[in-house]
Structures are given as C-alpha cells and as structure tokens.
Amino acid sequence: VKSEAEAVAALLAELTMRGDVRVGIGDDAAVIGPDPGTLLAHDMIVENVHFRWSTHSAADIGHLCLAVNLSDIAAMGGQPTAAVVGIAGPLEQLGEIGLRHMYRAMDALAESAGCAIVGGDLSQAPVTVIGVTVIGVMPSGVAPVTRSGANIGDALCITGSLGRSAAGRALLDDPPRHPTPQMTALMDAHRRPTPRLSEGRLLAAGGATAMMDISDGLLIDAARLAAASGHRVVLDLDSLPVEPDVAAVARSRAARPDVFAASGGEDYELLVTLRPGLLGPLGDLVIQIGEVREGPTGLQVVRGTTPVSVHDRGWDHLRSPAG
C-alpha cells in the first residue's frame, strides 16, 4: 500500500499554501497566522484500525483520540488551548453511558493538559470514527520546532523507552490469564498513551533543532525526520532504551527486542535532535539513540558500528505524513 500512501502524500503536498501559513502539511501540527502563530493538529482514530472495542473501553478510546492530537502539539513544543471532537458511530450501541465515559476520560486528559474541549459533532455511522482537532500556542519567545531543522553533528534523542505500546498490544492480542502489574502497565501504555507535553515545551525552549512524535514507529518516523531535514540520520539500535518487560514480550513473540521496540509504533515519545552541548542540560529529559552525520539523506540503522538492514512494518494503517 506504500505507493498509495505516497500518492496521497503528494496530493496533500500539492494543496497550495495560501495566506499566513508558517508551517503546513507534513509536520506534526500546522502553524498559522502572525508570529507566534496558532498550532493546529488533527488526527482521527478508527474502529478496528487504531483501536478495537474488544480491548479498549469507551474511556480508553476517549483518552486515546485526544492523546494522539495532544502529542502532535507536544512535538512542536506547544501548549494546547482547546480541542473539538467529532464522534461518528453506532450511537444506539455506544449509548449515553458509553458516550459519557468517552467524554469524561477525554475531559480529564484535557484538564491535565491545561486545555478545554469547546465543541464538536456527533453523527450516526456504522463504525466508530473519532476525529479530534487541537489548537495551541507556543510559549512566549519560543519558535515551533519542526521536523526539518536537524543539523549535522546533532544528537538524535528520545524522551522515554520504546516498545511499551507494541508490547501492550501484543499482550492484548493474547491476554495473559494472570497479568502482572507490569503487564497491565504495558497494556495501559497502549490504550492510554501519555502525550509528552512538558517535555516538548522544555526541549523547544532548550534549543531542540528538530522534533516529532513517534506514532508509526521509530524506523518510519526517524526516516521522516531525516528526509525533512535533508540529512543522514544514524540510529544505533544498541542504544535504544527498551525495558526488561518489553524485551520479555518481544522474545516471547520471537522478535529481537531492539527491532520490536524500533518498529512497534504508538509510543508517542518525542524524537528530537539537539546540539551535543545540550545533552548535559537536557539530559534528564532524553536519551541519545543516534546522531546526524555527513552523508546521503536518509536513515541508516546500525548496531554499534555495524550497519543493520531492517524492514519497517510498512504503512499498515496508512496515515498521511501530515498526521
């Protein structure tokens, strides 16, 4: 399906940038209007594509659909201010109680993020599709951090460990009879990701050169950052932060933990590039997993000094690069 995704990316890219659009299609969020500009992010989640009623509660889904959009604001270094929510689905089946769970979980997350749900739409549909748009602002004096600003010599870093969501999904696919608290935490990491809003703001204010959130997996997303920045990005699998519980799930599925973590997706950690001098002051926020080097534009994966050939998991849920 990759060619279709590429075709769609080309279609989106062809849409003209009119008016006062400072960052448009292709980054985590658009930036509109006079300096400092309004941030604008939109993502949809679809039943049986991004979530399943068999493994997600209505509250999980409410949390998830807002979280993925807040993550896009986090990836610019912004502060969300307001969200609108469109819910299409089988309303009789969702029921008033289901909708209440969904809205309240969404509202609790909005509150913790310092924004408000200010409107929306509700419609009958045979499957559940939830679209959320979040607007936000940049902290005073801080410019939005795009995917395209990485410079040669920058360190490639990540805000947390990888593969937790993929491990949680694997556990939800084949549920343990007696889940440990660690397993439950992984399943919750998949169902209720935490957008890295404060980390994003601190990294933007601290001088991050490029930033994006990891939604489709580190391998895909790091390749996008490399392409947007026009540089060679070297990713060292040996340096990936992978928790023992995640590694155990990966091995039980006959996967190498580092590849499992790098290709899993939906972690919503921030991938960021920093001048090496910033690794000290910002070292509590990030772990270095690679660097930006001279060479042909693109992602190069290594283990230590050995080049590695890995296959990404493909565009299996066909998100646009603007997501």
Add this chain to the structure above:
Amino acid sequence: VKSEAEAVAALLAELTMRGDVRVGIGDDAAVIGPDPGTLLAHDMIVENVHFRWSTHSAADIGHLCLAVNLSDIAAMGGQPTAAVVGIAGPLEQLGEIGLRHMYRAMDALAESAGCAIVGGDLSQAPVTVIGVTVIGVMPSGVAPVTRSGANIGDALCITGSLGRSAAGRALLDDPPRHPTPQMTALMDAHRRPTPRLSEGRLLAAGGATAMMDISDGLLIDAARLAAASGHRVVLDLDSLPVEPDVAAVARSRAARPDVFAASGGEDYELLVTLRPGLLGPLGDLVIQIGEVREGPTGLQVVRGTTPVSVHDRGWDHLRSPAG
C-alpha cells in the same frame, strides 16, 4: 431519538469551560483566547447519513465537507484562515483519482473563501467519514455574533431563499429523465452549498444581534436561536422566500411549499436578528421572516396572524447542537 440527542447535548454541556474560552459548546463555532479570539468549528459528514455515493461525486463530497464548516465560521461573522481535513474510508475504492477530486474541490472552495488547507489525516475505514476543522478570525473591531443575543423588537431575517437543498435532494432521490437547468441548479444547491461568508461578515459588522446558519432546517434552528436568546421568536410562514421551482418540487411531493422550505434543512443560509432600524442599510442582504417579541421563550409559527402547528422533521441525523 430526541431524548438521546438531548442527553448528548447535556453531556457536551457538562464539559467544563477551562482556560480562555469566550464562546464554547452550543454555538456555531467556539471562540478561544484573548480578544478578538480564534474561531474554531468542527463538523463531520458521514456516508449514507449526510451524503450518498449514489448521488454525490468525490468532488461534491470534498466541497460539501468544507462548506458546512465554513458556514459555521460565516455564522459568527468571521473570516476563515485555515482548515484541517481527516478522511476515513475504503481507500482502495476511493482510489487516488477519487481522493484527488475530493482534495481539489475542497481546495478550490478554500481558495474562494480565502483560507488554506494546512494538514490532515487519512485512514482506512469501511465507510467514508470526513471531518473538517476550520479556524478563523473576526474582522478587526467586530465581535463574534452568537445565537444568544437576540433582543425583543428585533427583526428575524434570512440571507436567501429556503428549500433549495431539500428540493435538490428530492430530485436526486427520484431523478428526472430530462432535468431542466433549474432542476440541476437545485441538485447542485444540495450537493454544493455556498457558505455565506461575506454576508456573515457584513451582518456582523452592521450590528446583527444573533446569528446562526440553517443546517437542520429553519424550524429546528429558529427554535434553537429562541432558546439560546431566551425570547419568543415569531416566524411568519407567509413571508418565507421560496422560489417557484422549489414550490413546484414541494407540491409534486404533496407538501406545502412553506412547510417544505421551513423544514428541509441544509440550506446554509444565515438566520439573523437585527434591530428594525438596520433593515434599511442591510436590506440588500436579508429578507425579514419574523420578529422577536415579548412572551414565553420558544418558537411560535404563524401564517400572517394565524398560529400554525407544524411538526419538525426530528433529529433524524442526530447532530449535536454544537455542530
């Protein structure tokens, strides 16, 4: 289904208004942030609920989903600046050509409205659901016009004739073998509504006290304006602007033209209240169809001086009042 719609309206209304939200859930668009504020509107359209592939082209659908959102910005008196678009659907069936038609029609409408499509999302789904969010600004020195500002003595007015979309839909349901140009125009009015952006801005700048767009039909929407403003609104069916072609379609469907036009919906004309002294200066933009009077809050329908009992068509597509 009315009780469910009411329950959902109550759920939405319970979401707390945090931060700098000046107009929230329940109006055509939200207004966020410091004066003059950012306008924010979100609407979804769903296959077989708001459009049908049997009667709508991909380009029609692209136009429609943006138009309904631009209409919400028009209803506040605003200027749209940017839009984000989420498309979920059977991507293989839509195909690259279908998506191209959809995006280009959307982009042409965006251009005519002076805004840009700046991002979006694309996902597989078994049915087509398109969600659009539009942000906008108010013209300098003009406050957003809500649904709640009507005063006793105001004239109730509308920006154009009613029932064209309903007549077009009726013709699409039972297509004429040899459509006249007039019939084709009605079908296009249904498939490609025109948001009343310049009218909305002129009315807001000219002193409109309350304004909203007519999406669910005049009877439903005028009742909402009456409820939001806390006044009695008297609507005179004798004064409704109904074109002869629309009246002919209504009669061929055994409907009274005025009731057909008042209940049809999806006209996306603006319903507005004005001090009577403004009917002169703004008379080129609107036609008076009623007035705001002393008495119990709610909509009263008359023909001349005779009270009329009419039944609305119900919440047959279950949109939230925030739509």
